[in-house]
Amino acid sequence: MGAAVSSSPARPGGLWLAFSKNRLSWVGLALLAIIIIVAIFAPLIAPYDPLEQNIVARLEPPSAEFLLGTDSYGRDVLSRLIYGTRISLTVGFIAILIAMTIGSMIGILAGYVGGVFDQIVMGLLDVMLSFPTLLLGLMIAAMLGASLENLIIAIAITEIAPFARIARAPTISLKQRDFVEAGRALGFGPVRIMGVHILPNMISDVVVMSSLWMASAIRTEASLSFIGLGVPPPTPTWGSMIREGFENILDAWWLAVFPSLAILLTVLALNLLGDALRDAIDPKLRAE
Template sequence: MSAAVTTVDMRPGGLWLAFSQNKLAWVGLVLLSLIILMAIFAPWLAPRDPLEQDIVARLQPPSADYWLGTDSYGRDVLSRLIYGARISLFVGFLAILIAMLVGTTIGVISGYIGGLFDQIVMGVLDVLLAFPTLLLGLMIAAMLGASLENLIIAIAVTEIAPFARVARAPTITLRQRDFVEASRSYGCGPFRIMSRHILPNMLSDVVVMSSLWLASAIRTEASLSFIGLGVPPPAPTWGGMIREGFENILDAWWLAVFPSLAILLTVLALNLLGDALRDASDPRTR
């Protein structure tokens, strides 16, 4: 008898059960919702143009005029922080989406075919997994150059191998299930079996892990921006703001503290949501 594959119920009732069992998930949901709304309505929420410079008001501490102070060019930190959420979330979501599509496809095909093909593919993925995420992203971003598109590609490549690993394991189990054997007996081809029978039964596992790896993608984006391999200035990015604040840490502490708190809250929200969904998919915690 083939082993059963446990997945999280992604229907509204199943999601409600997941959140009801983990109260901290509501904290993550509220935090992430506020950050997303802040990014969407940035033109209306930002008090000033994030690129507008005022040398007279440079390095002003938090005050009634500038709630989070100004940077070394006199730009409003609050406005840049709000607009920076757009770049961080856009890069993170798009990079994870690309990695999920490519990695899941590779994992399902490799797990279904098996044999020598599976060994070769997994060997290549093991090489990618041998590099730390930040180091691999750093090498790719350095080769491609600093731009928004190259930053997304670099982060996506670092997350392909984990997605492929997560997709491959349930595929190996599912390909031996009775309903897959029945599909073969009816003459269904490999593509139809993988797309109609295997992928829907393991997609929830991938979605759950994507919520956790999204936090890693945002951290990687901030780290690459910090070392100058992210979106080129003067575009407001949280990592770039921290870099500027690090250069003025003794004179203007607010430049590094506030974008760091923004990254901390975003990663915390994503981890709380991901942990809740992961716990819901584990039968030992249900």
């Protein structure tokens, strides 16, 4: 009774077709794979300890010894950039996973129950959406304090409302479908209908948006770290590295340029991959 309909998650053949039609998606996939590998094997790849200070070599420009130069404490920029990849991917992935789970549950419940409950929930979500993502994240992070856990919570909260809206729209349509009505006729409860019949038929939309919003989460993490509300120093993060580079922009351009490029490449990879996933679940594309 819970057979997938047209909006079911894309099959491997659909993914291959989408990647074949969108050649840039291979670039995104390759970039993301490299970034993930760098994060996993950071201790093996980084040439120096990212926390090791060498005042004698402070603010050294890129050279054979320090490929991306050193910062104002003499720490190797390349090593800090590599370890910063771990922070960005961890924060982005966990925050989006939390937001996707909670937001999808809220959206499905609101869309299925409908009525006054739906109006109240959507009204609260509209209030959250009225705040710019960065401003809302800044407010929450400032209240919770600077730490990795609080940063993840702050970013997750900012992304719950968009996920809830994405999940609600198909739920309203799906709950009128014949296979859902048949489930009710057989005596299935609301929890089973939402979890077994509705969720599998709209999860693909949510997954696609998660890849795109993970890019947004990484940008938000960098922005909060830039203003001092991210992971406390001396832990290397791309946002804190850019802040230090901004303070020394006239004397040490490499401090801000290289972490900015890292953010750019990561966001680009996620967006290109998200486009391919979106094409893979497009019913018109799969019908061709």
